[in-house]
Amino acid sequence: MSNSAKVKPYLELRAETQARERGLKEKVMSLEEAATLINDGDHVAIGGCTMSRTPMAMIWSLIRAGKKDLIASRSIMSSEGDLLFASGISKHVITSWFSQGIVWGVSKVMRHHVEGGHAKFDEWSHMSMGLRYRAGAMGVPFLPSRSMMGSDVGERCREETRQMSCPFTGESLTLLPALNPDVAIIHVQRADAYGNAQIDGLQFMDPDIAMAANKVILTTERIIDNAQIRRVPDRTRIPFFTVDAVVEVPFGCAPHECYGTYEPFFDHMGQYAKQVSLDPVAGAADYLRHYYEEPATWEAYLERVGTAEILDASRRGRSVYDD
C-alpha cells in the first residue's frame, strides 16, 4: 500500500518505471478492463480540475468495481470527490479545494465524511499540488517554493514539507515533496491507440500527472489514427510511453465538462446538489444506486442523464469556438 506522505526513493522510482512496458504498442481496452489495472490502496491522481475534464467514466468504473482504500489526489475536487467518499472506495483525498462548485456552496457530502471522522481531506495550496506533481514528473524529490509559509495550511503539512534557507540567497523556502501517484486517470479530447494524447484548451496539471505516475489510464472522447498525431506533433501533450490503457468513452466527463465538446450538465449538477444537501448519506446513496449501480454500461448511464441534457451541454460546449 502506498504511503502518500513519503517521497519515493529514486532507485525505487526508476526501477518501477524501467519495469513498465514502454514500447509503441496498442493498448485500447474497455472501462472494466482498465479498472483492473488499479489496485486497492493505490494512490490515484485524477486529471482535470473542478468540473472540467474530470475522468468521470473511469471513476464510475472504479466505484462499480468496488475498489478499496484508494488515496485520491487532484488539483481541485468537485462532485467526483463526493462520490469517492460516498461510495467508500476512498477515505483519503489530497487536494487544494473540495466542494462541487462555488455556486452550490460547501459540499454536504464532504462535510459529513470529514467532520464525522470517516475520511481524511489533506489540504495543500493549489500551486503546491502542482509543484508536487511536477517534482514527481521531473524525477526530483522536491521543488522549492515561496508559498505555504506562515499560514496554518503550511503548518498542518509541516511534517510532510521541509523549510530551508536558500544556500544562494539566504531566503526562506518551502520544499514541497514530490508526488508520484501509482496511477493517473485522465480524460482527453483525442488520443491514438498507443496513448499519444492531444488536450485542447485548459491543460490543468494533466501532463505533469501523467509523467509523475507509475501507470496512466486515458479515457478519450475519440481514438484517432497515429498518423493524425504525427501531423501535428507539437499538439501532443502526453506521450504514449507513459500510458498503459486507452479507453474510448464519448461524454466520458458527464455531468462535468470536456473543453470544446460539452459544458457541465448544470441541471443535473443542480439536482444532485439539492439531493445530497437534503441528506448527504441517503441522497448520495440513492444517486449512486440510480446512476452508478443500475446502468450496466456508460451508455446506459448517459441515457439516465438524458438526451436533453446531452444536447444542451454539447451546444454550450462548442460555443468556445464561436468567434
Added chain:
Amino acid sequence: MSNSAKVKPYLELRAETQARERGLKEKVMSLEEAATLINDGDHVAIGGCTMSRTPMAMIWSLIRAGKKDLIASRSIMSSEGDLLFASGISKHVITSWFSQGIVWGVSKVMRHHVEGGHAKFDEWSHMSMGLRYRAGAMGVPFLPSRSMMGSDVGERCREETRQMSCPFTGESLTLLPALNPDVAIIHVQRADAYGNAQIDGLQFMDPDIAMAANKVILTTERIIDNAQIRRVPDRTRIPFFTVDAVVEVPFGCAPHECYGTYEPFFDHMGQYAKQVSLDPVAGAADYLRHYYEEPATWEAYLERVGTAEILDASRRGRSVYDD
C-alpha cells in the same frame, strides 16, 4: 553590470518586474529601435537552439549597434556565437555546446577566442542550462537536479552550484542557480502587436527564457492580428506582458532555420565555415564586413545571401508539413 554568476535576490527580481510596463499595449518597432533596449554589459539570453530559430536579425542589429561586454547565454551556440566573439560585442558566453554544427567540426572562431584567452566560454550541461532558465522563470533561486555530479563539468561550475543532501531521501542533489537574463531575444513564426507569440514545432527553451528575463525582444516572421491569437489561446507560448518589443522580420533567422518556414541555408553555412576555417580572424572580419556592416537593411543582407538560397531553404523548410 550583470553578474551572471550571482542569483538575483528575490526582492530585486520582483522590483524590476513590477517596474515594467505590463499592460496590453502595442510595442511594434524596428530592429534598430529594439537594439536600443539592450545596454552594454547586459546578460542577453538567445532563443532557439543550434541552427534553429536563432534570432539572427536581432544579433545582426546588435553587432551593427556596436554593443559592448554582453554576456550571452543559450542552450547551444552555433555560428551566431562565432559572430558574437568575432564582432567583439560579447567576450563571455554561457552555453552547453558551442560550434557551428557537428558536420562542420569544431568552430575555429570559438577556438581562437577561447584558447587565446580573449573570451570566456562557461560550459554547463544542456539540462542544467534549461533548469537554470526554468528556475528563473519560476521565481525560485534554484532547481535541484541529479546531473552534473562527479564530472569535471560539475567541478568547474562548483562555485556557482551547491551540493545538497535531500532532506526527504538523503540522496545527493545538485542545486542549479537561477538565470534571470537582463534581456531575451527570441524569434517566432507569429506574434501579435502586443507580443503574444505562437511558436510552431520545437520550442527549445524559449518560453522559459521569456518568463525568466527582465525584458523580451521578439522578432517574428509575421505580425498577426490579436483576434487570431484569441481564436487559439492554447497555442500561445509567450504571453504579451513579458514582451517589450515586437519586430517583424521575414527570414529573421537566415542563414539558420525557422521551423516550418525555411531550413538552414546549407551552402551559405558551408561557405562561412570554410572561410573562417582558413583564417578565424580575417575570415570572420571579412564575413562581418560583407554581411553585417555593408548592407544597410536586413533586406539588403538577404539580397547578399541570395535569392537562390532563400528559395531553396524555403522549399525545404515547408517540407515538414508534407505528409
Added chain:
Amino acid sequence: MTEASNYTASELLAVMSARLLLDGQIVFAGVGIPLLAATLAQRVHAPSLTILFEGGVIGPFIVPGELPPSTNEQRCTRKANMVLPITDVMLLLQRGYIDIGFMGGAQIDRYGNLNSSFIGDPEQPKIRLPGTGGGNDISSLTNMIVAMKHEKRRFVPKVDFITSPGFLDGGTSRSDAGLVSGGMFRVVTDLAIMGFDEQSKEMKVLSLHNGVSSEQVQDNTGFDLAFDDTVQTTQPPEPEELAVVRELDPESLYTA
C-alpha cells in the same frame, strides 16, 4: 437592495472594488464579485487591465450572461490571449508579474488573515470548509484586495485557521515567516474600504460608503477597528457602473 439606494450590497461591492483597480495592472481574479469588478474596471476606466484565472487563463473576454461557474471551466477562456497549465499560471504570481490578487472572503481578522478551511477547532471542526484552492498562494505572493460582506461573524479578532496569510500577527511577522513580498492591500465591504497600518499592520478604515457611519462599521466588526486620520466618503455607484454590472450578470447570480 437597501432602502436608501437603488443597488444591492453585492453591486456596491463590485463597483467599489472595481475603482481600486488601475489601468495596465495584471489582476489574478476569483469568480463572482472579483471577476465582475475586474471586468467593470476594464469597461469603465482601465481598458488595458489584464485578468488572470487560476485555471490557467490570461486575458480572457467575459461573455455577458455566461459567467463561469469557477475559474477552471471553458467559459473562463473565451477569447483569451493564452491558456496554460495551472501550475504555470500560479507561478506567474511567484515570478512577480501580478499586481493584484482579488478574491472573496469567508472570515477575516484584524491582520487581514483569511480563513476558508475550518470553522471551530481544525482538529474537530464544526464546519469543514472547501479549503484554500489558490488562495494561500495568491495571498502569499502578491498584493491582495478582498471583497466581502461586512458582518461581525466574518470580521473576527483572530481567524480559527489562517488559510490565506495576511499580515499574520502584525508588525514584521509576515516577512519574518518568509513572505517577503505582497500582503493585504484593501478590504472592500458593503460598508467601507479598509487598509492596513504601515507599521502595526492592523486593519483600519480608509473610507466609508455614502450614508454609512463609523459606528455602523464598528458595530459590524468583531474587533476594535482603527480609523484613518482622514476617513473619506466614497462616491455612490454611478448609473453607468451599475449598468455594466447588470449587463454582465443579468440573472444576479453573484449580485443578488
Added chain:
Amino acid sequence: MTEASNYTASELLAVMSARLLLDGQIVFAGVGIPLLAATLAQRVHAPSLTILFEGGVIGPFIVPGELPPSTNEQRCTRKANMVLPITDVMLLLQRGYIDIGFMGGAQIDRYGNLNSSFIGDPEQPKIRLPGTGGGNDISSLTNMIVAMKHEKRRFVPKVDFITSPGFLDGGTSRSDAGLVSGGMFRVVTDLAIMGFDEQSKEMKVLSLHNGVSSEQVQDNTGFDLAFDDTVQTTQPPEPEELAVVRELDPESLYTA
C-alpha cells in the same frame, strides 16, 4: 572500406551498435552513427523501438537522405509522435523513462569517462572542444552505448577532462558521487565491443569483430585492456543491414 570487407568502418559501427538495441526500448540518440544505428534497428529487428532527440522530439520518422544536421532542427521532427521543450525531453532521462543513451565519443578512458570539452590542461587548453551539450546529462542519468573509432589517441588511460561521466575512478566511485543509476553499458568500435567489469568497472573486451585479433585491439588502445573470459566473435554485417544504412545515408555523410 577495408580491403577485406565490403563496408566502411562507420558502416560497421552502425550495424554493430544497432544489434545491441532491443525492441521496445526508448533510446536517446545523437545524430550520425547513433541515429543511423537506431533507425537500422527499427527496420530490422526492433520495430517498436522509440528514438528521442535532445532538441525535444519523441518517436520521429527519419526520411532517407534527409538526415538532420544536429538533434535540434526540424528534420528531427518528421512524423514525430511529440515535440516538447528541450528541458522536458532531458527530464525524461532523470525521470527514468529512457533505456539507452547513445552517442559518439571523441576521447574515452578505462572507466568509460568521455571527454568532449578540452584537449590538454583545461585551464590552458591545447584545443577547446564544443563541450557537453546533453552528454553530461545523458551519461549521468541512463545506460550508455558509445560508438567511436578505435584509436590509441582516443582510448586513453585517463581523459583530460570528464565531460560525460562513465564510472569515474571505477568501483563504487560513480554512485558515491551521487550518480546512483545508469552508467556505461557498451562501447562499440570498428574493432570490438567492450563492456565494463561488474566490480572494478574497468573496460573489458566482450567480442571482437570478424577478422580482428586481441592484439590488434590492444595495440589501438592507450591502456591495458581486460578481456572477458569468453570473448565472442561478432557476425559481419548482413547485406540487408548495409542496404538500410546506405538507403538512410546515400551521400555517406556519416558513413564515409
